[in-house]
Amino acid sequence: MGTTLQNGIDSAKAGRMEEALDFLRKAAEENPNNAEVWVWLSAIIDDEEKQTEFLQKALVIDPDNKPAQRGMAFLRRKKFIAPK
Secondary structure (H helix, E strand, C coil), rough: CCCCCHHHHHHHCCCCCCHHHHHHHHHHHHHHCCCCHHHHHHHHCCCCCHHHHHHHHHHHCCCCCCCHHHHHHHHHHHHCCCCC
């Protein structure tokens, strides 16, 4: 059995999003200063405001976190692309 974070990542990769969300929420409670937790949480939810909030938390913890930087850039670009 892996860590709570790893269990969340494994669940997300397997497409079990509700299970992943449960594991990742617990991981965030266990270690709120782990940027990777916040990046993964942002990746599995649909709420753009929450995605932004979680990515910002990750960047406060680790300003050089590349996945969080890419996620923020993606969300910024998405706002400027008109839907088809």
